[in-house]
Amino acid sequence: MKLLVTGASGFLGRHLVAQAVMRGHDVRAQVRPASDIQSLGWENHPRVQIVRADLRSKAGLDEIVRGVDAVVSNAACKAGDFYTQFAGTVITTENLLEAMANVGVKRLVAISTFSVYGFLKMRDRELLDEESPLDTDPIDRDEYAQTKLVQEELAREFAKEHDGKVTVIRPGVIYGRDNLWTARIGMELGANRCLVVGGRSILPITYVENCAQAIVFAAEKQQAVGQTYNLVDDDLPTHRQYLHALNQYRKPRMKSLPMPWLVMRFLAALALGVNKLFLGRRAKVPSILRPAALHARCKPSTYTNQLIKDSLGWSPHFGLDEALQRSTDDADLAALTPQAAEAQTPSDADQEARTCA
Amino acid sequence: MKSAVIGTGEISAEHLKFLAGSKATQLLGVCDLSRAAARYAARTFGVEKSYTDYKRMLDEAKPDVVHVLTPPQTHVALATDCLDAGAHVICEKPITLSHDRFTSLWNLAAGKNRKLIEDHNYRFNRPVLKIEKLIDAGVLGEVMEVDVRMALAIRAGGRFADRNLPNPAHQLPAGVIHDFITHLSYLVLRFIPDPDKVSAAWTNHGGDDLFKYDDLDALLIAGDKHARIRFSCRTGPDCFALTVRGTRAEVQTDLFHPFMRLVKPRRGGEKLAPVVNQLANGLNLVGSSWTNLRNKLMQRTPYEGLHTFLNKTYDALQHDTEPPVTFDDMDRASRLIDQMLAEGNRV
Numbered sequence: 001m002k003l004l005v006t007g008a009s010g011f012l013g014r015h016l017v018a019q020a021v022m023r024g025h026d027v028r029a030q031v032r033p034a035s036d037i038q039s040l041g042w043e044n045h046p047r048v049q050i051v052r053a054d055l056r057s058k059a060g061l062d063e064i065v066r067g068v069d070a071v072v073s074n075a076a077c078k079a080g081d082f083y084t085q086f087a088g089t090v091i092t093t094e095n096l097l098e099a100m101a102n103v104g105v106k107r108l109v110a111i112s113t114f115s116v117y118g119f120l121k122m123r124d125r126e127l128l129d130e131e132s133p134l135d136t137d138p139i140d141r142d143e144y145a146q147t148k149l150v151q152e153e154l155a156r157e158f159a160k161e162h163d164g165k166v167t168v169i170r171p172g173v174i175y176g177r178d179n180l181w182t183a184r185i186g187m188e189l190g191a192n193r194c195l196v197v198g199g200r201s202i203l204p205i206t207y208v209e210n211c212a213q214a215i216v217f218a219a220e221k222q223q224a225v226g227q228t229y230n231l232v233d234d235d236l237p238t239h240r241q242y243l244h245a246l247n248q249y250r251k252p253r254m255k256s257l258p259m260p261w262l263v264m265r266f267l268a269a270l271a272l273g274v275n276k277l278f279l280g281r282r283a284k285v286p287s288i289l290r291p292a293a294l295h296a297r298c299k300p301s302t303y304t305n306q307l308i309k310d311s312l313g314w315s316p317h318f319g320l321d322e323a324l325q326r327s328t329d330d331a332d333l334a335a336l337t338p339q340a341a342e343a344q345t346p347s348d349a350d351q352e353a354r355t356c357a
Numbered sequence: 358m359k360s361a362v363i364g365t366g367e368i369s370a371e372h373l374k375f376l377a378g379s380k381a382t383q384l385l386g387v388c389d390l391s392r393a394a395a396r397y398a399a400r401t402f403g404v405e406k407s408y409t410d411y412k413r414m415l416d417e418a419k420p421d422v423v424h425v426l427t428p429p430q431t432h433v434a435l436a437t438d439c440l441d442a443g444a445h446v447i448c449e450k451p452i453t454l455s456h457d458r459f460t461s462l463w464n465l466a467a468g469k470n471r472k473l474i475e476d477h478n479y480r481f482n483r484p485v486l487k488i489e490k491l492i493d494a495g496v497l498g499e500v501m502e503v504d505v506r507m508a509l510a511i512r513a514g515g516r517f518a519d520r521n522l523p524n525p526a527h528q529l530p531a532g533v534i535h536d537f538i539t540h541l542s543y544l545v546l547r548f549i550p551d552p553d554k555v556s557a558a559w560t561n562h563g564g565d566d567l568f569k570y571d572d573l574d575a576l577l578i579a580g581d582k583h584a585r586i587r588f589s590c591r592t593g594p595d596c597f598a599l600t601v602r603g604t605r606a607e608v609q610t611d612l613f614h615p616f617m618r619l620v621k622p623r624r625g626g627e628k629l630a631p632v633v634n635q636l637a638n639g640l641n642l643v644g645s646s647w648t649n650l651r652n653k654l655m656q657r658t659p660y661e662g663l664h665t666f667l668n669k670t671y672d673a674l675q676h677d678t679e680p681p682v683t684f685d686d687m688d689r690a691s692r693l694i695d696q697m698l699a700e701g702n703r704v
Contacts, residue, residue, distance in 0.1 A: 034520040054522040083367045084516070086394065094393045139401075150397055284656045 002026045003219055004068040006055060006096060007075030009035045011179055012111070014042075014334040015212035016072055021047050021336055023216050028068055030055070030075070041335035048336075055092035061099035070107035070219045071100060076151070082143045089147040093154050101162045109219045110155035112170045114204060114230070115145040119295040124261075127302045128204070130170075130228050140292035159226070167224040171231040172204030172303065174211050177327040180246055184297050185239045186259065187288050192252050197288070198261030199240035201300035204232045207323035209333060210316035217312040229308040233316040233323075236303060245320055249328040261300055268294045358675065361386040361418050361444075363411045363435055364426035365398040368449060371660045372424050372667070373402040381671040386418040411435065415442040422447060422674060428525040429535070433458055436473065440465055445472040445674055447667070450539035451694065452687060454530055459691040463684060474670055477543045477682045477690070479597070481669070482662035484610035484617060485544070488601055492548070496621060497603030503548045504600040505541045506587040512563055512571060513590075520567060530698055531559065532569030534588050538697070540597075542690040545577060545584045548601055550689060552577035552584065557697040558704040562591060574704075575697050586697075597659070613659050615652075616645035 003020050007013040008029035018041060020027045026047045029040075033052045037043045043050060051064050055075055065071065073096055077088020093110075100108065117128060118135035126132075138145045158164040173182045181188065184204070186197040206214075214231050218224040237245065240256075247253040271289040275281050287293035309315055318326065326333055360382045362372060369387075376384040388408040389395040395407035408414040415423070415438065423439040425432055425448040433453055436446045446466070452475040453459040466473035479485060491497055511517040516524050517533045529535035557575035561568055572591070577584040597612040606621030618641070623633040652658075669681040696702055 032521040056522050080515075081367075086397070090393050090397070091391055094391055150393055154393060279655065282656060283654050 001069040001220070002028065002067065003216075004028045004030065004065060004071045006030045006071070006073055006092070008050075009037060009040055010074070011176065012174055012208055012212060013074050014040055015176070015208050016074060016215060017042050017048060018334040018336055019209070019212040019216045020072075020219075021045060023220070025216070028064070030064060039332075041332050045336045055095050056087050058095045058098065061095055062102050065096070065099040065105050066103040068105055070109065071096065071105060072109045072111070072215060072219055073097075073155070074111045074215075076111070076148070078144055080143075082146065085143040085147045086150075090150045090154070093151045097154060097158045097162075097164075100158070100164070106163060106165045107219070107225075108155060108158060108164055108166045109215060109224075110152065110166060110168045111215065112152045112155075112168050113144070113148050114170055114172045115141070115296060116149050116152055116170065117296075119299050119301070120292050122295075122299065122301060124300050125302060127304060128230070129304050130230055130307055135292075135296075137292075140290055141296060142287060142293060145296065165225040167218045167226070168228040169215055169218055169231055169308075170228065171206050171211050173206070174208050175205050175327070176208030176323070177333070179208070180250070180324070180327060181254075185243060186298065189257065193255045193257065194243075195259050195288075196239050196243060196256045197259045197264045197294075197298040198300050199256075199258050200238050201261060201298060202236045202302060203239050203242045204236060204301075204303045205242070205320075206231050206233050207316065207318050207320075207327075209326070210318055210323070213317065214308060214312065214314045217314045218308075221312050223311055227307075227311060229311070230303065230305065231308055232303050232305050233318075233320070234305065235319065237320055239298075242320070245324055248321075249324050261298065264288070264294060264298065265291075358382045358421040358671065359385050359418065360422045360424065361388070361414055361420035362398075362404075362424045362426060363388045363414075363439075364424075364428075364449075365389040365391075365394045366426060369398060369424075369426045371658075371663050372426060372447075373398060373404070375664050375667045376424075377402040377404075379667075379671065381668075381675060382422065385420055386414040388414045412438060415439065415444065420444050422671075425449065429454060429529060430525060433462060436462055437465060440469055440471050440473070443469070443471070445474070447474045447476065447670060449476050451475075451529075451535065451691070452539075453691065454535075456688075456691040456695045459687060463687070472674060472680055473687075474680045474682050475539070475687045475690070476663065476666065477539070477686060478660060478663035478666050479540050479612055480543055480547060480662065481665040481681070482612050482615070482659065484612060484615045485547070485599070485662070486665075487617060488599070488608050488610065489547075491606075491608060491619070492601070492603070496606055496619075497601060497608065498605030500548045500601055500603050501582050502600075502602040503545050503584040504587070504598070505544045505585070506589070506596070506598045506600075507537055507541060508589045508592045508594070508596045508598075509537070510593065510595060511590045512568070518567075523567060527567065527569065531573070531694075532571075534559075534570050534573050535694075537588060538573075538694050539690055541573075541586045541588065542693045542697075543686060544599060545586055546686070546689045546693060549577065549579050549582050549584045552579045552693065552696075554578040555693065555696040555699075555702050556704050557586075557702055559698075573697075577693075614645075614649055616642055616649075618642070 005016045009031040028049045042048045077085045118133045159166040186195040268291045275283045387398045387404045388411045399407035423444045425435045439446045526533045526536040559570045560572040573588040575586040600609040609618040618638045623630045673680040
């Protein structure tokens with residue numbers, strides 16, 4: 001099948017393209033006009049067509065979408081102020097979906113995030129699954145949660161208003177090369193020190209290559225249409241275990257300062273109380289001291305990937321140690337040789353995907 | 358009164374915050390080309406309805422006042438339609454891209470007995486109001502010199518440095534600086550209203566094709582009074598400094614990180630007055646650091662003047678009195694920008 005992958009030069013996007021080609025698909029890879037494409041690893045691959053466009057503008061998007069069987073909507077913006085993130089995440093998606101509607105492409109795999117869940121209202125150690133409630137009041141969270149919630153809403157509207165065949169995938173923390181630290185562990189205190197909040201809490205991670213493979217599986221499978229999947233790897237480590245494993249590959253080692261979850265939770269509740277009582281709740285405090293943000297980042301919860309595994313027949317290929325090893329060695333993991341695509345014949349799954357699209 | 362907003366970019370948050378909390382007006386509609394953006398703004402600020410077609414909004418909501426908060430290139434067309442629909446218009450700066458177009462728009466508004474008001478928000482920031490009081494009280498004597506200086510790292514990242522989708526401000530006559538030039542102009546003109554000589558050096562020191570200009574150095578002379586307007590992206594840190602010098606004293610502030618340094622004749626005579634000035638200003642500076650810390654914590658931004666401006670504007674609209682930004686204020690600012698851009702005045 002022919003896939004359009006947006007945000008193709010980003011952290012996950014690079015691997016999405018590589019995985020899609022390895023699964024025998026043709027890929028149209030959208031990158032921004034000023035993106036450097038010299039070292040993507042697949043920039044010269046015969047099955048990859050690179051298209052330059054900024055999705056914040058509608059110009060030329062119909063042509064970019066036309067002729068593909070499915071779109072993997074991966075472009076998003078995690079940095080900058082609210083308006084920058086809104087443009088980079090929401091406006092881009094809105095324009096993309098409009099173009100899909102214009103040219104009649106129905107199949108969409110929308111990449112969402114665990115950040116859309118309302119962790120504050122969950123109990124400690126409660127199971128987070130696809131039925132868990134979404135955050136209904138994300139103003140106290142962060143720009144990322146706010147914009148990803150709107151983005152997901154747009155994808156669901158596309159399904160309703162344009163008979164879109166939509167799959168929403170909510171990955172946990174995606175880790176891999178250059179992205180081995182996550183604020184879910186706690187807070188960085190300089191380059192080599194960190195505060196570890198709730199060392200025994202489980203870290204909902206997915207290694208970037210595993211994650212990319214699951215997303216390509218979802219694009220291929222008929223049974224994924226209309227589904228929402230949480231995406232994490234097997235055998236999830238605790239915060240402490242992840243840091244320990246990371247330190248096997250990291251030089252210098254990250255020194256950690258433990259902070260029990262209940263203490264941190266109390267401090268955040270205290271900060272909120274003071275803010276409400278004396279400052280009319282107008283004061284801006286660091287996110288780790290805002291209960292809504294703290295709970296979303298560090299709350300001890302439990303996680304499952306059963307639905308995506310059962311539904312798609314996917315299972316994570318790389319475990320934590322191997323993933324960390326791959327993330328810290330010299331090999332270019334997204335690099336494809338021109339022969340890579342020939343290695344796999346388009347499969348039954350591909351035929352199924354065309355039917356679905 | 359009934360209000361509506363067109364455009365949901367960054368500045369809209371301040372307008373919508375004001376409107377959502379104002380008892381003077383009911384916020385009926387918000388419009389943006391992006392349905393998602395309009396809907397999000399409506400949801401966040403409790404607006405009754407969101408639109409993607411402003412003409413439909415004018416037709417359905419029939420607002421008494423419309424806030425035009427879109428890129429400057431669109432102001433004339435939008436403001437014209439709003440005035441035609443019988444609404445007063447509060448418009449972000451620069452209201453138009455030339456003095457001629459401002460005059461036409463003003464005449465249209467006057468012909469329809471509607472108000473047209475450009476946002477001159479920094480004029481209503483507390484430090485500027487304090488300087489005006491000092492002048493009124495005669496503390497500065499006669500104002501002889503004004504320096505307005507904005508330093509912004511527009512090339513170092515952010516919306517203006519984005520090469521993927523260049524900001525519409527790059528297409529303005531003075532490029533990105535045009536987005537700030539109104540602020541610089543009305544602040545100078547507040548203290549030296551009628552310059553008879555203007556010269557301006559517009560430069561692109563960075564020298565690439567994204568930015569038209571990244572530096573402005575303008576000199577204004579009105580009889581024996583001098584003023585200077587500076588915009589720089591090569592000096593740090595970011596600031597919006599205003600210095601007013603009179604025949605008796607001088608005062609300096611920074612609107613991004615407010616403080617007030619006032620050097621004036623003080624007790625102690627010629628010998629001790631400088632020491633007393635430094636002591637008084639030192640104490641003042643310590644106080645300002647606390648105020649700025651509190652502002653940061655309480656999320657008070659340099660847009661505080663916008664809320665005062667809107668308050669006064671709505672008050673004037675309700676009572677049919679002259680708005681706080683008058684025809685003369687807008688006319689002079691628009692004319693000065695034309696003068697600075699005129700080929701004959703270039704250095």
